[in-house]
Amino acid sequence: MEYTLVYDAGCGPCTTFRNAVYFLDARHRMAYAGLDAAEERGLLSTVPEGQRRRSFHLVPGSGPALSGSAAFADLAAQLPGGLLTSAAIRSCPPLSGALGSAYATLSRLHGSGSCATR
Numbered sequence: 302m303e304y305t306l307v308y309d310a311g312c313g314p315c316t317t318f319r320n321a322v323y324f325l326d327a328r329h330r331m332a333y334a335g336l337d338a339a340e341e342r343g344l345l346s347t348v349p350e351g352q353r354r355r356s357f358h359l360v361p362g363s364g365p366a367l368s369g370s371a372a373f374a375d376l377a378a379q380l381p382g383g384l385l386t387s388a389a390i391r392s393c394p395p396l397s398g399a400l401g402s403a404y405a406t407l408s409r410l411h412g413s414g415s416c417a418t419r
Contacts, residue, residue, distance in 0.1 A: 303330060303361065303362050303379070304362070304376075305332040305339070305360040306322055306332070306333050306334070306359055306360075307339040308334075309357075310336065315357065318357065322376070328381065336353065336354060339358070344360045347365035347366050348366050356368045356369035357372065369404055370401040370404040373400050374387045374390040374391045377390060
């Protein structure tokens with residue numbers, strides 16, 4: 302697996318996001334790990350501790366983890382037909398800004414108790 306998607310397995314919306322990505326990942330190019338398992342395996346060593354439970358992370362086989370909206374372009378590129386979506390995210394500041402805003406809103410919901418957090 303080239304990438305591992307790390308998500309909060311104790312959170313309903315986060316698990317729904319993981320399930321949607323898994324469904325779209327028809328070629329099964331990614332691995333998936335809950336936050337606790339990812340921390341145990343050292344996958345989040347490049348992510349500051351205070352940020353680890355605030356977003357999803359996309360961990361490449363080599364290199365640092367990408368977190369939250371900064372990971373969308375790389376995540377899209379791993380999905381069928383995602384190269385065009387990835388290119389659009391990277392080259393269109395209004396699109397990447399809109400994704401970032403939407404993700405920031407969802408992240409605030411995560412932190413406000415809409416799901417299980419620690």
